[in-house]
Amino acid sequence: MSSDRYPADLEISAQDFAECGWKGVLSGTIREGYSSMWQAFSAAAREAMEEGRQSHGKVLWLLADACSMTLLPKSINEPFKPIMVIEGKRSAIPDDLPDPEIVFFSQIVDGIDDPWLKARLADLVWLKQQPRDVNFALIAVDNYRAIPLDTETWVRGGDKCWQRAISLSLMLKVGAGERLQEMESSIVAVLSGATAQDGFLCHWLADLLYENSLGWANQVEIAQKLEALAREFDEQGDVHRAREYYDSASRWYKKASDEAKTAEMTVAVAESWVKEAVVRVSSDNPSHMVAASFYENAIQVYRTIPRSERAVYRVDDRLEELRQHLNESGDKSLDEMKVIKSPSMDISELVDNARKAVRGKDAVEALKVFANLHGGVNVEKVRESAIEKIRKHPMQAMFPATVMSRDGRVIAKRPGMSLGDTLNEDDEIVIRAEMIRDYGILVSIVVQGDIWPALEVLLLEHRLTEADFVHIARQSPIVPKGREQLFGKALFAGYDQDFVTMLHLLVPQIEHMVRYHLKQVGVKTTTLSTDGIENENGLSTLMELPEANRVFGEDLAFEIKALFCDAFGPNLRNELAHGLLDTGDCYSVYSIYAWWFALKLV
Structure with a gap:
């Protein structure tokens, strides 16, 4: 990596660092986190090399490389990833x-007074140096937590x-001294003093505490603060922020074992969807189609309220009203739908249209377009x-067929079709098999023509993190409470093109989601x-229940069955559960579509 930027054998010293002008580089840069530092150091390094200051150039390149890495704060072994991976090449x-x-970094850390840079270099030394020196971990913690707790930062x-500082402290345990408790106190103090002008800051800080099992001594205080801000945003008509704060307050009240307040906050979340x-x-650009999805979200949220609390809020009556x-x-x-006619197109046009659909948009809008x-x-x-296809071409359907697994086992049988005027039970099996076959063809076209090309553009233009997908999952009424982290991890793994991890995380959560909503x-x-x-029924059995169509709708229920638990299809749930999927299977069009399907659901 260094050979095209500076001589590989070029030696540098702490004196070179002191004289390279790093302070001026940072002071002349609009600070927007590590990415802006990376760009500034890179530009300064190029300038130094052009001027013949090779030692200074190498120092600045090393600082640029250190700042370029993406921080995964909860990872113990790989907390830093490349910020870019393009066509087989990656950043540092x-x-x-x-x-x-690494020795060079260890020598210059003490002379740095910028907390962002000092924390990053100390963290890298702690990670890489052998044997490890805990002092560098403590330097990293102290400088990470010196970074201001405000919305912009x-x-x-x-x-x-801040998450990295907490993660390191949890890892060091008693070796971190009182640092964890001090950070907890600092976060609670800023959270308590937050106002509506701080936007989501209070909500984010509450999540930081909750996810790290901190703040338990202040459960009620935190819940009340979140509720107060939720009501303030509600009065201002900021439905989105109000909903997120109500939802967070619900979590904290639940942690405090206050079931009544938990239910009250859940009702507020549901009613925020109704308001929306x-x-x-009633807006200038009304859409009953969008409104219907909001009513559906409200219904899903109301269903999470325990039966012991439903009478207080007339939940059953309200559910009936919302269904109406x-x-x-x-x-x-239906009146908003229009028939759109277009000439036939090959898949290259699909690919081009998919890329154009997401290109040049901000991350939120691009992800919405991608999911749709x-x-x-x-x-x-x-x-x-x-x-219609069977009746036009009856010969294939007339004869029974057997579906065999890759190892030669018979996993499904399809009877012959009677082709009579009245469909019998065997005919329905034939029709279902044909439907799933057609569905598989559609999935292949959608993945290759829409999903994959658009995903490539998203990855080039937007750096989304696991936390982003966990946040998305947390806001979705279809994701069961307590499963947001697992859903978010699965969605992020797919976005990161790690479909092995994605599939192994996602499939059990899809089954749990189905079971949860049926219950x-x-x-x-x-x-x-x-x-x-008493044994829990598997996904195949659950999806055969008549209530499955009522809860999820016929279209969604069909896709869940066709993708995950029908032997005529990819049967992802059962293939995964029995260990029959290899790495290649996890990267199949069905696996990729399953990830996108889950993202669309959420």
Whole structure:
């Protein structure tokens, strides 16, 4: 990495660091976290090399490399990743730094008075130097926590710095002294003094405490602060912020074992969706289609309220009212739909359109567009198409067929179709098999023509983190409480193109999500054996329950079955559960589509 920037054998010293002008570089830079420092040091390094100041140039390049790395604050073994990976090439990682350069960092750390730079270099020395010196970890902690706790700094990387300080302190345990308690006190103090003008800061700090099991002694105080800000945002008409604060307050009240307040906050979250639906249909650009999705979110949130608390808030009556609103908006949304005709196109046009759809947008808008590149299936139309195809070309359907696994096992059988005027049970199996076959073709086209090309653009233009996807999962009514981290990790793994990790995390969460929402409407999801042992039913059994279509809708229920638990399809749940998927299978179009499908759900 160094050979094209400075001679590989060029030696540098602490004196070179002192004279390279690093302070001037930072003072002349608009500070926006480590990325701005990386760019500033890189520019200064090029200038130094052009001027023949090779030693200074190498020092500045090393500082640029150190600042370029993306911090994954909770990782013990790999807390730094490259900021860019393009066409087989990547930016710097810690393993690119040879031992002499780590020694160099250890020699200059004490002379640095910028907390961002000092923390980063000390952290790299702690990570790479052998044997490890705990003093460098403590220097990193002290400088990470010296970074201000304010909204502007937080969104520019301060959040990761504070999380890293906490993670290191938790790792060091007693070796960190009182640092963890001091950080806890600092965070609680800033949280308590936060105002509505600080935006999401109080919410973010509460999450930081919660996710690290801190602040438990202040549970009620934190919950009340979050509730107060939620109500203030609500009065201002800022529904989005109010909802997030109500949701966070609900978590803290639940932690404090205050079931009544937890339910009250959950009701407020649900009603925020209702308010948003009302605003959407009464705006200058009304959309009953969007309003219907908001009503559906409200219904899903109300369903999470325990039955012991439902009477106080007339939850069952309110659910009935919201279902009526949902049906009304659904009916009116049909009038908003228009028939769009376009000439036939090959997949190259699909690819180009997908890339254009997400290119040049901010991260939030790009992700929304990405999640809606494909509208999903209309199971009624898929069924009609399958029946029409069978009737036009009956020969293949007339004869029974057997589906075999890759190791030769028979995993499904399809009977022959009667082709009579009245469809019988065997005919329905044939139709279902044909529907799933057509669905598989559609999935392949969508992945290759829409999802993958658009994902490549997203990865080039936006650096989203695991925390971003956990946040998205936390705001989704369909994600069960307590599963936000796992859903978020799965979604991030897919975004990071680690589909092995994604699939192993996602599939169990999809099954739990189905079970959770069925239980919420009173469906029995277990089977009692003759021995008196009650076992949870698997996804295949759950999706065969008649209530599954009612809870998830026919279209969504069909996709869940076709993707995860039908032997005529990829059968991802059962293949994964039995250890039958290899690495290549985890990168199949079905796996990639399953990730995108989950993102769209959330």
